[in-house]
Structure formats: C-alpha cells, structure tokens
Amino acid sequence: MSLFICTSNQGKLAEFSNMLSAENKIIGIRDLKKIESIKQIEAIENSDYFFSNALIKILSALKYISDNFKIKEFNEIEKIIVDDSGLCVPALNFLPGVHSATYAGSPKDDTNNRKKLIYEIGNLGSTTDFQNEKRTPAFFVCFLIEIAIKDLKSNSIINYNIKDAKSLVNKNIIEFEEKCLHKVDFNSDGGFFTDKISIPTLIPQFISNFILNIHYGFCCGEVSNSEQNLIQGAGHGYDSLFYSVSKKDLSFASITMEEKNAKSHRAFAMKAMRGDF
Numbered sequence: 405m406s407l408f409i410c411t412s413n414q415g416k417l418a419e420f421s422n423m424l425s426a427e428n429k430i431i432g433i434r435d436l437k438k439i440e441s442i443k444q445i446e447a448i449e450n451s452d453y454f455f456s457n458a459l460i461k462i463l464s465a466l467k468y469i470s471d472n473f474k475i476k477e478f479n480e481i482e483k484i485i486v487d488d489s490g491l492c493v494p495a496l497n498f499l500p501g502v503h504s505a506t507y508a509g510s511p512k513d514d515t516n517n518r519k520k521l522i523y524e525i526g527n528l529g530s531t532t533d534f535q536n537e538k539r540t541p542a543f544f545v546c547f548l549i550e551i552a553i554k555d556l557k558s559n560s561i562i563n564y565n566i567k568d569a570k571s572l573v574n575k576n577i578i579e580f581e582e583k584c585l586h587k588v589d590f591n592s593d594g595g596f597f598t599d600k601i602s603i604p605t606l607i608p609q610f611i612s613n614f615i616l617n618i619h620y621g622f623c624c625g626e627v628s629n630s631e632q633n634l635i636q637g638a639g640h641g642y643d644s645l646f647y648s649v650s651k652k653d654l655s656f657a658s659i660t661m662e663e664k665n666a667k668s669h670r671a672f673a674m675k676a677m678r679g680d681f
Contacts, residue, residue, distance in 0.1 A: 406431060410445070410465045410486040415640035416670075420485070423665050423674045436477060443471040448568035449488070454502050455581040458488035458547045459606070460569035462616065467566060469553060484553060485677075489546040489669060491642045493521075493627060495528050496540075504641070514641055518631065521645060525629040532626070534652065542627040542646065543588050544669035547581075548619040550677055576606050584620045593649050594623035596672040621673030625649050634658035 406429045409420050417432045424430065433445060447464035449457040465484045472478040490504035500507035500521065508516035525531065531538040580601075589595060599618045603610045625648040632655040633644045639657025646656045648667050656664055665671045 405429065405482050406480045408432075408436075408465060408469065408481045408484045410447075410461050410484060413640075416487075419661075419665065419668075419670055420674075422661055423671060424678075431477070431481065436472075439475060439477060442475060442478075443468070448570075451569035451573055452502055453569075453573055453577060453581050454488045454490065454545060454547045455584070456572045456577050457502060457569045458486055458549050459572050459577070460566070461486035461488065462549050462551060463566050463572075463603075463610075466551070466553070466614070481553065483550060485548065485550050487546050487548040487670065487673065489544065491521075491542060491544050491627070491646070493525075493540060493542045495530065496524055499524075500642075518642060518645060521627065521642065522629045522631070525627060531629075534626075534628070536630075538629040539626040539647070541590060541624075543590070543622055543624045544646070545585065545588070546619075546621045546669040546673040547584070548621065548670070548673040548677060550617040550619065551614055553614075572607060574607075580606075587620070588622050588624065590624045590649070592624065593667045594621065594669060594672045596621040596676040598676040617677070619673040619676035621669045621671065621676065623648060623667055623669045623672060626652070628655070631655075632658050635660065639664075 408431050409417055410433065411417060412433045417430065421430050436442065445464055445468040447461045449460060451457050462484060465486060469478050469481055490501050492498045492501050500517065505512045508520040525538055525540055528540055531540050587595065587597065597620055601616050601618060603612065603614050603616060625646055627642065627645045628647065631644040633639065635658055643656035647654070651659065656668065
C-alpha cells in the first residue's frame with residue numbers, strides 16, 4: 405500500500421517507517437517535491453489547537469493529491485496520514501504545546517527550542533530534584549489522522565475554500581480536542597483511543613463526505629533542565645529532555661528506536677491506527 409505521510413520532518417518519517425510494516429510504501433513531501441511541474445502543497449498551521457492544525461494538513465494534502473492526480477506517483481497513493489503533535493508542560497501553561505516546533509521562534513530550530521525550555525524549567529518556582537536536575541511533569545500528545553482516498557477522483561474538494569488552520573476552529577473541533585486532552589493519565593506511560601468522524605460533521609461547509617480515522621495517543625513523564633543523549637544520533641525534538649513514567653533514568657534520546665516505538669505518543673497513536681490496516 406502506498407501511504408503519503410504529510411511531513412517534511414525526516415525524523416518523523418523514520419518513526420513511521422519503523423512502526424509500519426515493510427510492505428507499505430512510505431512517501432513523504434520531500435519525495436513528491438522532486439517531481440517537476442507539480443502544484444505544491446501549502447498548509448498554514450496557525451491555530452492554537454492540535455486538531456485543527458492536523459485537519460488543515462489533511463485538507464491541504466487532499467487538494468495537493470487532487471491537483472496532481474494525473475501524475476503516476478500521486479495516482480498510486482491509497483491513504484494519507486497526517487499528525488500534529490507536541491509537548492505539553494502543565495507548569496508552563498501547557499507550553500510549548502501546539503507551538504512545539506517553533507517554541508523559540510521562526511525558523512524552526514530544535515536546539516533553540518530545547519534551550520528555551522531548559523531556561524523556562526530552570527526558572528520554575530516548583531520543580532522536583534532528580535540527580536542534581538530540575539524536573540517537572542509533562543506529556544506528549546499526537547493527533548494522527550488517516551484517510552482513504554480511493555474515491556478522490558469522484559469527490560472533488562475544490563468546493564471548499566481552504567484558508568488556514570485558524571479558520572477551521574469551531575465548537576466541534578474545540579470540544580473534540582478537550583475530550584482527548586482529558587484522557588491524559590500521569591499514572592501510566594501513555595494510552596490511546598480511536599474515533600471516526602466525517603469531515604462535514606466537523607466542517608459543515610465541506611460537502612465531500614470523506615471519513616477521518618482519528619487516532620489519539622499520549623505519553624506521560626517529566627522534562628528536565630539538563631539534556632541526556634547517550635545514543636549518538638538518537639531522538640529528535642525534545643527527546644533529550646523527556647523521561648517517561650517507567651524510565652526516569654533514561655531520556656527518549658537515550659533509548660533505542662525500538663524502545664521509544666513502544667511508549668511514545670506517536671507509538672500509542674500508531675497502535676490504534678494499525679487496527680485499520
């Protein structure tokens with residue numbers, strides 16, 4: 405099966421490739437950008453909600469594939485997978501949150517984001533001491549959306565004027581995200597749940613009745629004001645600062661990909677999604 409993972413993040417693509425079976429062909433944005441004379445994808449992720457940022461990616465990916473459907477590489481795509489994820493620190497008013505990728509400002513820079521988080525943790529009034537480090541509770545969340553596009557040719561989406569993620573925010577989207585976030589349980593490494601919703605249920609103006617398979621995953625633990633990266637090249641983003649509930653002595657950047665793929669927020673969301681495959 406050909407799967408379009410709507411991301412340019414190579415670290416994220418590597419995680420998907422490791423968690424999905426080998427018979428699936430993984431295609432990322434960078435792969436399709438190599439094709440000449442195609443209309444490019446544009447998803448403006450400017451919302452304060454994970455779910456609406458994931459939705460704008462899905463809608464943009466649908467239009468992207470629809471606009472280029474006559475090209476072989478696009479025509480072969482059977483499913484689109486997008487995710488919006490981030491790190492939430494309750495003591496920092498749940499920041500970096502939806503702005504995890506640009507926490508230190510634009511352009512995106514993982515190193516600067518970690519430096520800012522380390523500074524903020526260091527200035528917190530209430531933290532836990534662990535081996536000369538300051539730590540505070542945190543959790544990662546992943547809103548993973550999967551959609552089958554076998555009927556794309558007969559379901560034009562040009563009828564809906566896609567602007568940006570902020571323009572998608574409405575009561576239905578806010579309530580769904582709040583329902584997901586309330587499922588976070590700090591007594592466990594993490595968890596997940598799955599729901600199926602048609603796009604018009606969330607966005608009444610959208611008349612094409614595509615069904616969204618929504619897989620929500622979370623993982624809980626702590627973030628530290630000191631980086632730990634014991635495996636060269638392992639981890640990305642905030643991994644070197646995050647420790648899961650069950651492994652407080654090793655950060656996500658100090659465990660193998662196999663271990664991380666058993667307990668990360670994306671791993672939990674993928675466990676839910678694998679049932680659809």
